[in-house]
Amino acid sequence: MSTDAAAPASLLAFRYRPADGSLGxxxxxxxxxLPADELRQRPDEAxxxxxxxCHAHTTPGEGEADELCLVPLGDHCDILAIRTRGWQRHHGDxxxxxxxxxxxxxxxxxxxxxxxxxxxxxxxxxxxxxxxLRFVIDDTxxxxxxxxAVELLLADAGLxxxxxxxxxxxxxxxxxxxxxxxxxRGEMTVRRLPDRVRVVVADAGPGLNFLNWLEPPSPQGQxxxxxxxxxxxxxxxxxxxxxxxxxxxxxxxxxxxxxxxQPDPTQETPC
Amino acid sequence: xxxxxxxxxxxxxxxxxxxxxxxxxxxxxxxxxxAARGASGVVLxxxxxxxIDSSGTGIFVRLALDLKSxxxxxxxxxxxPAVRSVFEMLRVRELVGDDVFAE
Numbered sequence: 595m596s597t598d599a600a601a602p603a604s605l606l607a608f609r610y611r612p613a614d615g616s617l618g619x620x621x622x623x624x625x626x627x628l629p630a631d632e633l634r635q636r637p638d639e640a641x642x643x644x645x646x647x648c649h650a651h652t653t654p655g656e657g658e659a660d661e662l663c664l665v666p667l668g669d670h671c672d673i674l675a676i677r678t679r680g681w682q683r684h685h686g687d688x689x690x691x692x693x694x695x696x697x698x699x700x701x702x703x704x705x706x707x708x709x710x711x712x713x714x715x716x717x718x719x720x721x722x723x724x725x726x727l728r729f730v731i732d733d734t735x736x737x738x739x740x741x742x743a744v745e746l747l748l749a750d751a752g753l754x755x756x757x758x759x760x761x762x763x764x765x766x767x768x769x770x771x772x773x774x775x776x777x778x779r780g781e782m783t784v785r786r787l788p789d790r791v792r793v794v795v796a797d798a799g800p801g802l803n804f805l806n807w808l809e810p811p812s813p814q815g816q817x818x819x820x821x822x823x824x825x826x827x828x829x830x831x832x833x834x835x836x837x838x839x840x841x842x843x844x845x846x847x848x849x850x851x852x853x854x855x856q857p858d859p860t861q862e863t864p865c
Numbered sequence: 866x867x868x869x870x871x872x873x874x875x876x877x878x879x880x881x882x883x884x885x886x887x888x889x890x891x892x893x894x895x896x897x898x899x900a901a902r903g904a905s906g907v908v909l910x911x912x913x914x915x916x917i918d919s920s921g922t923g924i925f926v927r928l929a930l931d932l933k934s935x936x937x938x939x940x941x942x943x944x945x946p947a948v949r950s951v952f953e954m955l956r957v958r959e960l961v962g963d964d965v966f967a968e
Binding site for chain 2: 604636735737738741759763766767770773774821822825828
């Protein structure tokens with residue numbers, strides 16, 4: 595998951611913990627947008643005000659304005675650095691601009707809709723609750739089978755039609771991203787928690803750096819317009835993302851109506 | 866899985882049935898290209914499409930723009946609720962033009 599110095603745009607994310615001064619990397623492996631000491635000082639204002647702060651800064655020697663987004667989250671602050679380099683898709687390309695995609699991701703983190711997870715958080719969340727379905731998916735017929743099975747499960751969970759349809763759409767987007775960008779193979783698990791249905795889509799691909807969304811359209815058809823994450827972030831109750839050179843995990847949460855919520859047997863106290 | 870059937874005529878209709886996702890590119894393009902051969906336009910009937918995602922939508926957008934650039938207009942008709950909802954979500958009308966959705 596190397597970041598090419600000539601790459602047109604990129605997203606890096608870091609987590610700063612003021613208690614111990616640690617600065618961990620969440621997304622991307624490119625060079626720091628600022629010297630580490632300076633980067634540690636930037637969250638002070640956001641943490642003090644408990645408010646999302648976003649500002650432009652200039653990378654020395656490059657002259658291109660980058661965005662630095664600071665998102666205070668309790669005892670830590672997530673730092674998102676978007677390097678735009680002024681790049682945009684050429685006129686007439688109907689896919690979404692990569693900068694739009696990256697800005698959407700930053701805004702979703704700020705709204706709490708997207709949570710960037712470190713390895714420990716991801717391991718904890720992907721195993722929470724009770725496993726209801728599991729699929730290994732390496733082609734689109736596998737995705738189609740999974741959609742049908744999840745649709746039945748969501749109907750049993752009492753989700754209204756519109757939420758059921760949109761959840762299935764989001765699952766399709768997540769698994770399609772896995773097939774196209776995540777090494778072409780992975781696992782989808784559906785889990786029941788007391789208040790939600792959780793879908794975990796995990797691959798062992800090269801990790802998400804968003805630059806692999808730049809391929810030109812294939813001659814057979816447009817396989818990606820860059821809308822997958824936009825749809826997931828708009829239509830799910832919460833999305834968690836962990837990505838590294840060892841793979842990517844997406845955690846998609848849909849709250850279920852209280853009356854239809856099932857108790858989680860793993861949480862029950864024995865009589 | 867998406868299946869297609871063609872009703873011939875000066876402006877042939879390609880009737881779509883099933884699911885439109887990453888898998889439908891080759892079959893849909895082949896059906897539309899066959900229908901467009903020597904025709905003054907092509908109608909795509911979405912009445913029996915039960916599911917579409919952004920990949921399926923992207924394939925439709927690409928086809929519509931390709932045909933338009935070759936002077937063979939493509940018209941989308943009979944959008945099922947599932948299709949209409951996703952097309953509105955992705956602002957497809959802005960991408961391909963209002964004329965593609967002329968009734």
